[in-house]
């Protein structure tokens with residue numbers, strides 16, 4: 001049996017981790033996760049952790065679901081692989097396409113499969129540009145996205161994303177992708193402006209950019225209904241309906257990246273239904289298989305699908321594993337389980353509202369400037385002080401690394417929360433119970449108290 005030290009030595013010697021300072025990790029040693037059940041993980045020292053992040057926003061049905069294991073095993077025995085190129089198909093891929101058309105909003109009848117969310121967004125770029133080419137408008141090739149958006153790590157995904165740290169490496173963004181400011185009230189709204197007013201102002205930045213570029217050059221606007229990796233930025237309720245109005249007015253396509261918000265996370269099957277947009281394309285991944293096996297894709301609305309099908313000829317794009325039969329079989333079992341357990345309704349009517357209620361109570365904590373949730377995603381903004389009468393608190397200096405300090409306490413106390421700057425975020429599995437939410441909230445309070453003590457000690 002290898003010890004934690006053995007694992008860490010081998011890891012440091014050979015494994016370059018994603019989004020990681022390789023040298024720093026080799027020095028510290030990685031945390032090795034060896035086992036999971038329900039909403040809990042265990043590391044190689046046997047320490048139990050409550051996983052308030054569903055892995056990486058993906059394990060929607062929780063760990064240890066036998067139905068998904070059985071689906072993979074059965075499919076692997078029957079047909080472990082065949083591709084969907086050259087006019088072939090496999091039953092799980094066809095059935096999954098059918099089911100996805102059923103659970104997505106009515107404008108969606110077709111799907112293109114990828115393996116990850118990043119590849120899904122690469123597909124979006126190629127497909128949308130192809131659509132406008134076929135309509136005789138090849139100059140409509142620019143994508144408008146937002147700063148602090150996350151759309152993946154491939155060249156197109158990272159370019160669509162608005163992460164400055166990513167753009168600083170490797171000559172990004174690629175041409176034809178531009179960014180507007182995000183709808184983050186705390187940072188971007190002028191003092192005294194209400195959230196609803198700000199939602200309209202932030203949507204107006206899209207229209208200003210369209211007019212600056214010329215609408216005839218704009219292919220599409222892409223956005224996560226709720227920015228996940230950017231820090232669970234929940235836009236004001238006025239934002240998405242106004243974005244939709246602007247896209248309609250200028251005839252540009254709307255793409256919602258639902259890699260995080262899909263499959264029940266916000267209390268509807270898809271986040272667009274929660275925020276009130278009517279996208280032409282949806283990118284999905286993660287929750288489609290609850291992360292048990294990689295699968296992603298793009299739902300293609302009829303406006304685009306009809307052009308690609310009726311006028312398109314061959315679309316020169318695809319992945320070896322587009323529609324992988326084992327991944328599709330697991331996705332089918334996962335969606336069946338979400339339906340059987342009524343998880344979407346549970347998030348909407350039971351655990352989502354309960355989380356909203358108990359999370360809001362954290363607003364009284366001296367460190368918490370803002371506590372917001374939508375369905376089962378939530379964020380706490382940690383602030384230095386909350387002056388009476390001001391509509392928002394004062395941020396900590398970035399060098400205090402308040403988020404990292406708090407995250408350290410979370411790990412030590414058996415809780416996995418993610419830190420994005422000074423925002424502490426959660427997205428627990430959709431099977432979480434009220435009792436488990438209470439357990440999670442107890443841990444969060446303890447970690448906030450420990451963080452506050454640290455901050456006061458310096």
Ligand SMILES: Cc1ncc(COP(=O)(O)O)c(C=O)c1O
Pocket residue numbers: 115116117118119150151152153224228229257258259260285286296
């Ligand atoms: C909104 C969004 N889009 C795309 C991606 C990229 O997905 P993947 O890591 O599967 O390529 C992510 C990953 O976190 C995401 O959150």
